Amino acid sequence: MTHPLRLGIAGLGTVGTGLVKLVQTNADLIAARAGRPVEIVAVCARSRTRNRGVDISAYAWEDDPVALARRDDVDVVVELMGGENGPAKALTEAAIDAGKDVVSANKALLALYGQALAEAAEAKGVALRFEAAVAGGIPVIKSLMEGLAGNRITRIKGVMNGTCNYILTRMEDAGLPYDTVFEEANQLGFLEADPTLDVGGIDAAHKLALLAAIGFGVQPNFDAIELGGIEKISIEDIRAAADLGLRIKLLGVAQMTGRGLEQSMTPCLVPSDSPLGQLKGGTNMVVIEGDAVEQIVLRGPGAGEGPTASAVMGDVIDIARGLRLPVFGQPANSLAQAVAARATASKPFYLRMGLIDKPGALAKVAEALGLAGVSINRMRQYGHADTRAPVLVITHKTTRDAIEHAVALSLKTGVVVGEPVALAIEED
Template identity: 50%
Template structure:
């Protein structure tokens, strides 16, 4: 058997501690599967004395992760620090520059610097693994890069953020407000003290940018993604979706079109009978549409220490086996610049919730504004809130449209706002039909 593969692990939070436990527990199995013993020899973390339920005395300690990354006594640098820049980026770049392979779970780092880091890894002839950066324990990176190499992918989409899925699931199941669900998610550790990165859709956008590069052979372009979060979703929207036969999910969608690659993150009403609608709680799901396999859906834990560490171990095992694949499936220099496509006409139509002043002619005026933009309405429903009397200052009105474009919806609603018939900004959610 070859000499041990020596790991330096930087970052000993939930994922880092879980990684050490898996490597201990699976040591014999990993050696049998890879033909090489895998051994952590050095570690680095912010707090050396934090309780982690792992014996750290057997490892060399580095107070500086960059120094660990540059150590000649490791073969693989495992970055579990987080953040697109700062010490995480400096450490990963140092390791690759020194000819040391890198495994990371850092989606922000890969989304921002992945192209540069991939080129550096390829130049140095070392590996850059980031399976754990998207969808936790779901092996989506290798599925796109390796298993579907014989397929032409047309679309990849899914639930990529467990925090948002937990909030939307609990709002529906327990009929409690967005704010209450968010507070519960923070208490359980599913959401950060500042949750804007998750609930604003930006975490999903980073992950989608990585999947887009793998699926379509393009450079990573997170700034080319239209992003909308779930902050405006209310119980009224959840209830309306249920009555219409849908559930609301935050989806990340990347699709090949004649005009280029369309990328978007937004809440979507999906049919309750669809597989993706059944994905509840912190679970993630990714669906790939391709010519040979048709439709492939992977479902599993999108976060958590053990699940994410499992994906980290997968990359480490590949390195132990001697695999040195291009990080994005093709050489980084062969990745095409992303040609951004405008968001297409949406065949499923849209759900629009308006708070309309209770005045004669208001509904007719709104319908006229929609007609001015050639937007065909499937239905207009006026709903009074429980206990609300006729003549209330504003009442909820729900519009369901036929196929149209986001651009035309935006223009029509701008006119409606200017007319002064609605009391607050409208809520717009895409509908996915069967």
């Protein structure tokens, strides 16, 4: 098998450009490892003339992604355009239909349409690989789908959106409020065109849906994920957490409980000195737990030209080497439904409320928590300059339902000012 593997690349943004550079720079090394040369034969992007710092003159140009997907001289279609619908979807479907292997970095497309695409790819006998869609350069999909394939996976946790982690880290380090750091991140070009994808947790939840599908043998189901963004995290919360030896992270958790698979992507508190707690800036981390392996922690750059191109290239080399796997690690038609399970896993919670500064206010809230069956582990009331007394509660292990009930009862007492903040604490 020494004939070249021929790539058609759709999308020449940061990742596409990085892939072109990698194919050009490491051609000899890639050929030695793949057992055959890997070549680019055709590309497709919005602008043909933009200066990208790489020479693409040797490659055929296509204006239409679907035409690229159908080219006879293309073996593998690499989809780096992004977008959950539109041209990326049309291209991917056309490529599968034309019997081409596909490598994709498109988390949104796969999280939303992955099941149908997997069924189509498996029916056609083509590969559909997406290492670059989750956690940038970290080979997390390969580790989970292949390296840990002997394990019954029990939990997957992770920080998978570098922008949110940058914002939270920067708020703590510089003592700045959310809005200021959000604007900073915007100026630095860290945010998606629609920033809700980042700060609303959507992008990270797309990634979690893909990992959960592989780890737990379910159809990827974005809608089954309990979703919460970081927009409501205040500098007060960050300081209070630090005071307790905790840090706030936008944390994805997929875990098998007695009532089925629970998936959430929400701001959580983790110990400051844990691997997750120490994660700074745009770095990603995924923690995988299985019945045999215990716990594996994978850490690396979550985005960027080089790291993402590295992940794409890993998939391309797999295909060149002849690796053929079901898209999510077992046949798509054998995947179970992932239903939206209300979180029943029992965890400690962090609860911050502002109380009116009157005698008995604290007692009323404590009573409300008790009525909801929420037991208090630690409580702190902070000094304050205005009429609002900030109160912090760390509960014993309880459920999100109980916490929401406790918050509702607290609000009914009439002593709570503003909106309470309730965050789960992921201790281990």
